[in-house]
Amino acid sequence: MKNQCDLIVGIQWGDEGKGKIVDLMAQNYDVVCRYQGGHNAGHTIVVGDKTLALHLIPSGVLNPDAINIIGNGVVISPEALIEEMKQFGDTLEGRLFISDKAHMILDHHILIDQARERLRGAKAIGTTGRGIGPAYGSKIERSGHRIGELRDTQKLTQNLIDYFETYKAIFDAMEIKTPSFDTLKEELDGFAKELLPFVEDTTSLVWKSIDEGKRILLEGAQGTLLDIDHGTYPFVTSSSTISAGACIGLGLNPKDIGKVTGIVKAYCTRVGNGPFPTEDLGEEGKLLGKNGHEFGTTTGRPRRCGWFDAVAVRYASRINGCDQLSLMKLDVLDGFEKVKICVAYEIDGKRVDTLPQSLENITPIYEEFDGWSDSKGVSKYEELPANAKAYVDKIEELTGTKVGLISTGPQRDESIIL
Numbered sequence: 415m416k417n418q419c420d421l422i423v424g425i426q427w428g429d430e431g432k433g434k435i436v437d438l439m440a441q442n443y444d445v446v447c448r449y450q451g452g453h454n455a456g457h458t459i460v461v462g463d464k465t466l467a468l469h470l471i472p473s474g475v476l477n478p479d480a481i482n483i484i485g486n487g488v489v490i491s492p493e494a495l496i497e498e499m500k501q502f503g504d505t506l507e508g509r510l511f512i513s514d515k516a517h518m519i520l521d522h523h524i525l526i527d528q529a530r531e532r533l534r535g536a537k538a539i540g541t542t543g544r545g546i547g548p549a550y551g552s553k554i555e556r557s558g559h560r561i562g563e564l565r566d567t568q569k570l571t572q573n574l575i576d577y578f579e580t581y582k583a584i585f586d587a588m589e590i591k592t593p594s595f596d597t598l599k600e601e602l603d604g605f606a607k608e609l610l611p612f613v614e615d616t617t618s619l620v621w622k623s624i625d626e627g628k629r630i631l632l633e634g635a636q637g638t639l640l641d642i643d644h645g646t647y648p649f650v651t652s653s654s655t656i657s658a659g660a661c662i663g664l665g666l667n668p669k670d671i672g673k674v675t676g677i678v679k680a681y682c683t684r685v686g687n688g689p690f691p692t693e694d695l696g697e698e699g700k701l702l703g704k705n706g707h708e709f710g711t712t713t714g715r716p717r718r719c720g721w722f723d724a725v726a727v728r729y730a731s732r733i734n735g736c737d738q739l740s741l742m743k744l745d746v747l748d749g750f751e752k753v754k755i756c757v758a759y760e761i762d763g764k765r766v767d768t769l770p771q772s773l774e775n776i777t778p779i780y781e782e783f784d785g786w787s788d789s790k791g792v793s794k795y796e797e798l799p800a801n802a803k804a805y806v807d808k809i810e811e812l813t814g815t816k817v818g819l820i821s822t823g824p825q826r827d828e829s830i831i832l
């Protein structure tokens with residue numbers, strides 16, 4: 415069977431509310447997979463009286479009948495993953511599988527990430543400081559280490575010690591202290607003990623699941639505008655966040671991908687540095703942040719807020735092949751007298767309708783619409799205020815993509831399925 419892996423992808427700069435949609439959808443799938451990123455991602459979910467934080471484990475973990483795969487494209491901090499797994503006690507056996515080809519984030523990657531950000535000073539990217547860039551960097555420059563190498567910790571430790579020795583001058587210059595053989599070996603032995611029971615060839619596992627006709631959900635992390643190639647480089651994360659990343663990060667072929675759902679906020683936020691044409695630094699931006707509780711789940715940093723950028727979303731929808739959009743947090747716009755959508759950019763006095771290589775020095779061209787109140791909690795399209803309906807229609811028209819779901823609050827039932 416072909417085209418049976420449905421995919422969820424962020425369409426802006428991350429934090430679009432993928433967590434709510436994936437939680438909703440995960441109940442209907444047999445297999446849920448992560449394919450890129452690391453513990454820079456995160457969402458919290460409330461189950462009964464417990465609040466669970468997910469950074470690396472796919473959201474299918476809440477469905478007792480689903481299996482969860484962390485693909486080869488993910489970078490894994492063994493320490494962070496072990497900590498996250500503890501929340502689920504011994505219930506993960508046979509339900510969590512980690513690719514033996516996934517690269518590890520080790521302490522030196524985290525220290526390099528933080529040192530580089532310090533050295534960049536005013537030009538800092540504003541990373542999450544989780545070692546993501548250096549770990550992907552090691553992978554690309556072929557000095558990284560895969561989880562499967564925990565099967566021989568003696569050899570792995572020696573390889574790392576040799577690497578630290580070769581690059582001693584660089585580590586010294588960054589004031590990074592590297593571990594001794596014994597300390598490192600002990601740490602890696604601990605990781606091996608906890609993680610190896612879950613490590614396997616996940617590409618074969620996904621293929622087998624496809625052959626058996628299982629329903630598979632692919633869960634993207636971060637967002638399209640943070641993609642290493644197609645995002646706002648260099649203010650991006652270090653992985654392929656777009657739908658095509660799922661092929662690389664799991665070992666799928668393009669024909670395996672089925673329905674693609676783009677997750678997009680009814681306005682726009684960004685955390686970290688970098689250009690953001692529709693950012694609103696005034697009172698309205700502050701109000702969006704306040705009403706939308708816009709603080710990063712992983713780092714707690716306040717998110718920058720602004721208006722819906724239809725140019726960027728149209729681009730993102732095309733690059734991901736979105737069949738539909740889930741429009742999140744529409745209720746956050748409740749109470750605004752006027753709401754704005756950026757319909758084009760002005761660059762050097764010219765109107766531009768496509769996303770340029772650089773988003774610096776852009777003036778957004780806005781269309782303004784009458785606002786509404788009382789969309790909060792609405793679950794039937796008919797009950798949505800007329801101006802809110804007009805806003806959704808405009809988004810469909812400008813992005814060329816139909817809206818399949820409107821979210822009007824954090825709860826599962828605060829959703830309009832169209």
Ligand code: IMP
Binds near residue numbers: 428
């Ligand atoms: P890194 O992924 O930690 O290297 O950070 C690079 C950029 O991506 C920074 O601007 C981060 O704020 C941003 N970023 C990384 N992960 C997320 C996420 O899950 N949501 C939103 N922004 C993120």
